[in-house]
Amino acid sequence: MRIVILSAALLAGCASLSTETKIEEGVWQTLNVVDAVETYRGPVQQPSCFHEQGTYGILPTHPTAAQLSGWTVGFGAVHFGVTALLEEHHANPWVTRLWEMVTITNTGIIVSNNARTLAHPVCTK
Numbered sequence: 073m074r075i076v077i078l079s080a081a082l083l084a085g086c087a088s089l090s091t092e093t094k095i096e097e098g099v100w101q102t103l104n105v106v107d108a109v110e111t112y113r114g115p116v117q118q119p120s121c122f123h124e125q126g127t128y129g130i131l132p133t134h135p136t137a138a139q140l141s142g143w144t145v146g147f148g149a150v151h152f153g154v155t156a157l158l159e160e161h162h163a164n165p166w167v168t169r170l171w172e173m174v175t176i177t178n179t180g181i182i183v184s185n186n187a188r189t190l191a192h193p194v195c196t197k
Contacts, residue, residue, distance in 0.1 A: 088159070100175055103183055104179060111186070
């Protein structure tokens with residue numbers, strides 16, 4: 073639940089973004105929270121059935137809820153920071169659209185893969 077509250081607070085900072093970018097950033101931040109919830113339901117709550125394959129090897133195979141929360145909020149803040157920098161520095165709009173499209177697609181694939189994995193647990197007990 074902390075993840076949702078912290079991510080919602082982060083989205084409150086989107087006020088300076090254009091409408092299109094707010095929507096895209098909201099979609100990505102939502103996917104980021106869904107990924108965290110799925111990770112919590114798998115490797116955190118059921119370590120004998122799932123393991124975290126991780127992004128960039130930062131999270132351990134069986135992260136704690138605190139590690140997962142920290143990663144989710146930190147990654148969300150970095151994503152928002154890059155998006156805000158693109159807008160504040162008046163990057164060509166196609167660069168911002170490409171950034172959002174690529175990250176939304178990538179995170180959507182991760183969420184989809186997580187859902188398939190959670191549907192078919194392989195427990196070692």
